[in-house]
Amino acid sequence: MVDEPGSVSRGGPRRSAPSWSLKEPELVASVLGADYARLGDEVASLTDAGVDRIQWDIMDGRFVPNMTFGPDVVAVCRQHSHLPFEAHLMVQDPDPMLARFAAAGCETIIVHAETCPHLLRTLSTIRDLGVEAGVAVNPSTSVDFLRHVLDQLDQIVVMTVNPGFGGQKYIARMEEKVSEVRALVDHSGSPARIEVDGGISTDTARAAWYAGAELLVAGSAVLGHSGGKRTAVAELHRALARPVPAP
């Protein structure tokens, strides 16, 4: 049986290629697991390894228990890569820092739906800064949060872990949500791109893509690979290209 595009494959891997994108999803490297003492070099070697984008995991110790870096750190790393930067703001109060991350050289700024009481206003502020606007939704957050802001969105991030830490287990039942978002985007004609973030590895990348993703964030699968970043990226590409085994 061939699955309908946008539906969740419940009886094993989907057998047809996803209709929303004939090309493989882009790989976005999360810097969360990098060596912070040499962040510039880490960003440069992720770039050389063949990823398509760099994601900065910005954590404030309030919205999530962990703390990471601010815009000045992102700004000094900007010269180490030509790739697009995205700032994933896992912070309680993103509005006062939007302009700083845009000035630091981020092409996309992603806020969490759970932290923005005036989400539409926050998204239009991001766009007014001349950068792309994204919204991330936690595993427990409904897709309904996105429905009324679609026209202000360039990117939607479906979290497949609870944010805060790298190296967590991929929550496979979030594929159903990815497919829901896929259907919402396709039916509305929105150009927003769908990103899946959390637990992406050679075991999970293909299912996330087939559920509806166009961008896959990989942290520990790349930075924690014993064979190095280049090997890790090649393995992820191989996993995405692997033919689905016969039933």
Ligand SMILES: O=C(CO)[C@H](O)[C@H](O)COP(=O)(O)O
């Ligand atoms: O947003 C994140 C955590 O809050 C990270 O981007 C994400 O978890 C990537 O790391 P890994 O691939 O190791 O799960």
